[in-house]
Amino acid sequence: MAKEKIKNSSIKSVGLLVLVYLCIALVLIDLTTNIADLLEEQKAVSQEVEMQLTRQVEIPATPEATPTRVQASPTPTPIPTGPTAVPSATFAVEDEA
Amino acid sequence: MVSSSRRDRNLETSLAVIAVAAILVAWVLSRFVSGTAVEPFLEQALPEAKRFQPINGDLYSAWGPGETGPEVLIGYVAIGEASGYGGPLKMAVGVSPQGEVLGMAIIEHKETPTFLYRVMRMDFPKELIGKRFSDRIQLGEDVDAVSGATLTSRAMAEVVRDSVYRVASDQLGLQPPLQEPQKLIIGIPELAVAAFFGAGYIGHKRKFKYTKQLRWASMLGGMLVLGFIYNIPLTLAHFNSLLMGYWPDWHTDLYWYLLLGGILFVFTVDNKNPYCEWFCPFGAAQECMAALGGAKARTPRRYRLLLLWSQRGLAWLAIILGLLLRNPGMTSFEIFGTLFNFTGSKWQFGLLGIIIVASLFIRRPWCNYLCPVRPVVDFIRFVRGWIKGLWLKRKSRTVQSSL
Numbered sequence: 199m200a201k202e203k204i205k206n207s208s209i210k211s212v213g214l215l216v217l218v219y220l221c222i223a224l225v226l227i228d229l230t231t232n233i234a235d236l237l238e239e240q241k242a243v244s245q246e247v248e249m250q251l252t253r254q255v256e257i258p259a260t261p262e263a264t265p266t267r268v269q270a271s272p273t274p275t276p277i278p279t280g281p282t283a284v285p286s287a288t289f290a291v292e293d294e295a
Numbered sequence: 296m297v298s299s300s301r302r303d304r305n306l307e308t309s310l311a312v313i314a315v316a317a318i319l320v321a322w323v324l325s326r327f328v329s330g331t332a333v334e335p336f337l338e339q340a341l342p343e344a345k346r347f348q349p350i351n352g353d354l355y356s357a358w359g360p361g362e363t364g365p366e367v368l369i370g371y372v373a374i375g376e377a378s379g380y381g382g383p384l385k386m387a388v389g390v391s392p393q394g395e396v397l398g399m400a401i402i403e404h405k406e407t408p409t410f411l412y413r414v415m416r417m418d419f420p421k422e423l424i425g426k427r428f429s430d431r432i433q434l435g436e437d438v439d440a441v442s443g444a445t446l447t448s449r450a451m452a453e454v455v456r457d458s459v460y461r462v463a464s465d466q467l468g469l470q471p472p473l474q475e476p477q478k479l480i481i482g483i484p485e486l487a488v489a490a491f492f493g494a495g496y497i498g499h500k501r502k503f504k505y506t507k508q509l510r511w512a513s514m515l516g517g518m519l520v521l522g523f524i525y526n527i528p529l530t531l532a533h534f535n536s537l538l539m540g541y542w543p544d545w546h547t548d549l550y551w552y553l554l555l556g557g558i559l560f561v562f563t564v565d566n567k568n569p570y571c572e573w574f575c576p577f578g579a580a581q582e583c584m585a586a587l588g589g590a591k592a593r594t595p596r597r598y599r600l601l602l603l604w605s606q607r608g609l610a611w612l613a614i615i616l617g618l619l620l621r622n623p624g625m626t627s628f629e630i631f632g633t634l635f636n637f638t639g640s641k642w643q644f645g646l647l648g649i650i651i652v653a654s655l656f657i658r659r660p661w662c663n664y665l666c667p668v669r670p671v672v673d674f675i676r677f678v679r680g681w682i683k684g685l686w687l688k689r690k691s692r693t694v695q696s697s698l
Contacts, residue, residue, distance in 0.1 A: 221650070228643055240331065
């Protein structure tokens with residue numbers, strides 16, 4: 199009788215332990231998913247930034263032609279104020295070499 | 296020979312020191328995490344624009360093709376920030392040359408994912424689109440808050456208002472309504488939390504006869520007000536925000552200060568936990584289930600330490616990751632919103648189901664084995680005991696030397 203009681207309590211203890219670890223596993227999966235989503239989002243953003251900053255410009259074929267990179271101008275040009283004003287160029291084209 | 300309790304205490308002290316050191320390292324490392332670039336979000340805020348030109352650090356003019364040829368100014372995009380649930384919420388807001396909100400995009404946020412999901416599911420941004428520089432854009436006046444995500448929706452409305460006002464006054468020469476100085480907001484949550492602390496204070500008095508009844512009233516009130524109506528229980532995100540220095544404006548987030556300040560104050564003075572057993576909404580939900588199923592407290596002696604340290608390890612991991620990612624809400628793994636707001640991932644719903652069923656047989660399974668708040672509370676208690684011990688030691692030395 200006493201032996202059976204001990205056995206029952208031992209099964210309950212192991213059951214509780216398994217239940218808790220199952221819950222911890224669910225928490226960890228959820229955390230991992232959230233973090234993976236965040237990192238993916240950040241990666242997409244940085245790729246988009248990279249794309250905007252390094253738009254390749256095709257150059258007519260010449261033997262020594264090298265790809266060019268479009269980069270933001272280090273000194274921004276004056277900002278037009280009128281609603282119909284034509285803005286000056288924001289980007290300067292530079293040779294990558 | 297060193298006794299086992301002393302050995303346990305020494306181990307606990309060493310682990311506490313290591314845990315704090317790791318948190319400090321994570322905090323320092325997080326300072327080097329660079330912010331998100333805003334460029335891709337300019338296009339999301341104003342998709343019609345073909346080109347953006349910076350005016351100053353957080354304002355851009357947006358240019359699109361004109362009907363007859365040359366480019367024309369089609370609007371502005373302002374970058375703004377306000378304090379949300381877990382920390383700063385940064386957005387890009389597109390504004391027309393007439394001072395009307397055209398679009399917006401969230402650049403960076405520290406919100407718990409379920410809160411943001413709720414705001415998006417309720418189409419809250421649509422409510423802000425079309426607002427003009429002459430509108431007040433105030434939650435509760437001309438903008439309806441998203442229930443269960445009030446702080447997130449308030450932050451979004453605040454960014455939109457500040458952005459459209461900034462564009463109107465700085466670029467368009469228009470006069471937005473005068474912004475009144477921020478008023479102190481005292482609503483139902485603030486009054487409720489003060490009442491719950493008061494109930495706890497009265498309930499802990501030895502002469503008070505109705506402690507059990509008062510505790511149940513406090514718990515049910517907490518579950519209803521802080522849980523189902525407002526969904527603002529204490530979470531790890533609160534402590535993470537505190538560690539990261541994301542302290543919200545006390546005028547608008549008095550609740551945050553009352554809750555955290557009240558808990559820390561009661562702990563310091565009385566070494567009692569005024570929250571978990573008295574008005575934690577999720578604890579109350581578990582106790583309701585326990586009352587139905589006749590649940591009992593079950594912690595097998597054999598696995599007590601293993602369960603305790605697993606819970607602490609999980610909380611520690613969540614804090615470290617939250618700090619490294621600089622996002623207090625991201626790693627706040629509580630399933631409170633899943634119960635009170637019915638939002639969450641499939642894993643969270645699975646976990647909630649297990650906890651609800653287990654609550655019928657085991658008293659407060661979440662609180663005892665998983666909740667990250669408990670290890671934080673244990674840590675505060677440990678630090679308090681340690682400081683008190685040092686102080687008493689010093690005091691006794693002073694008395695001895697004076698004799």
